[in-house]
Amino acid sequence: MSVxxxxxxxxxxxxxxxxxxxxxxxxxxxxxAATRMADAVLRGSRDDDVEAVHQALVAASAEVEPTRRxxxxxxxxxxxxxxxxx
Amino acid sequence: xxxxxxEVVAQLLAxxxxxxxxxxxxxxxxxxxxxxxxxxxxxxxxSADRGLSAAVADAEVARDKAGRYARLLAEAARHxxxxxxxxxxxxxxxxxxxxxxxxxxxxxxxxxxxRGRRADIAWRKQVQKADNTEDSLKNxxxxxxxxxxxxxxxxxxxxxxxxxxxxxxxxxxxxVDNPVTAVVMAAGALAVTAKAIWNHGKARRARERDxxxxx
Numbered sequence: 432m433s434v435x436x437x438x439x440x441x442x443x444x445x446x447x448x449x450x451x452x453x454x455x456x457x458x459x460x461x462x463x464a465a466t467r468m469a470d471a472v473l474r475g476s477r478d479d480d481v482e483a484v485h486q487a488l489v490a491a492s493a494e495v496e497p498t499r500r501x502x503x504x505x506x507x508x509x510x511x512x513x514x515x516x517x
Numbered sequence: 518x519x520x521x522x523x524e525v526v527a528q529l530l531a532x533x534x535x536x537x538x539x540x541x542x543x544x545x546x547x548x549x550x551x552x553x554x555x556x557x558x559x560x561x562x563x564s565a566d567r568g569l570s571a572a573v574a575d576a577e578v579a580r581d582k583a584g585r586y587a588r589l590l591a592e593a594a595r596h597x598x599x600x601x602x603x604x605x606x607x608x609x610x611x612x613x614x615x616x617x618x619x620x621x622x623x624x625x626x627x628x629x630x631x632r633g634r635r636a637d638i639a640w641r642k643q644v645q646k647a648d649n650t651e652d653s654l655k656n657x658x659x660x661x662x663x664x665x666x667x668x669x670x671x672x673x674x675x676x677x678x679x680x681x682x683x684x685x686x687x688x689x690x691x692x693v694d695n696p697v698t699a700v701v702m703a704a705g706a707l708a709v710t711a712k713a714i715w716n717h718g719k720a721r722r723a724r725e726r727d728x729x730x731x732x
Binding site: 432437440441443444445447448450451452454455457458459461462464465468469472473476478480481483484487488490491494495497498501502504505506507508509511512515 | 525528529531532535536538539540542543545546547548549550552553554556557559560562566568569571572575576578579582583585586587589590592593596597599600603
């Protein structure tokens with residue numbers, strides 16, 4: 432693999448990671464809106480399915496920041512390596 | 518069905534539609550991470566750089582977490598269906614019109630993830646098992662196209678010929694079809710991306726072989 436090919440691959444990887452972050456942000460934003468609506472509609476219910484909905488949405492919410500960070504760090508680390516290649 | 522129950526059902530079906538859409542979007546993010554990973558893996562061969570290894574590890578976790586996020590949203594959507602059917606039986610069909618043969622969003626999500634993993638494994642083994650890898654990627658690509666074609670036929674088929682067993686408001690929801698189609702598109706994108714990367718690698722190896730021959 433030539434240096435030029437390595438750089439092209441790194442640039443493609445960085446772009447994919449940045450795009451992934453943007454797309455994931457969209458998913459998270461849509462989910463937050465859906466979660467607010469679900470919380471309002473399902474308030475007070477003790478149904479098993481409702482409990483499961485809440486649990487899944489809380490677990491999903493906990494994944495948002497760590498996932499964003501990984502997308503960002505993938506791009507950042509790849510960019511650092513690209514910069515070092517000159 | 519009382520007015521207030523109908524209202525709650527309509528709101529929950531709207532929530533379900535949003536969650537389905539968000540799950541598919543998260544799956545697209547997963548595909549992006551997969552693509553970043555494939556590019557990085559190509560660079561990583563022959564390099565022991567720590568920053569590069571960190572980038573690979575981050576892309577792997579981003580891919581896994583985006584996949585987990587999509588699964589959790591699909592799970593929440595499934596339980597909303599369960600609850601809607603508890604308070605208003607039959608109001609939320611779990612299968613799109615077309616019956617057993619038509620795949621649910623969740624099943625397609627699983628399928629797309631499985632296919633993504635297979636493409637990833639295939640990519641990693643490509644040097645050792647060149648011919649087999651190409652075949653499996655070709656199959657994945659063909660499968661994705663076949664599912665997409667199947668689903669298009671389902672959508673295009675006129676509904677007037679058959680009577681619907683459950684004339685509920687849920688059948689009027691346009692959101693059901695779109696996320697499912699989008700999942701199929703995502704599955705296809707995974708396979709096609711892996712194929713493109715594979716082809717790139719193959720061309721490069723061919724060039725390297727030529728250079729070796731000339732040397």
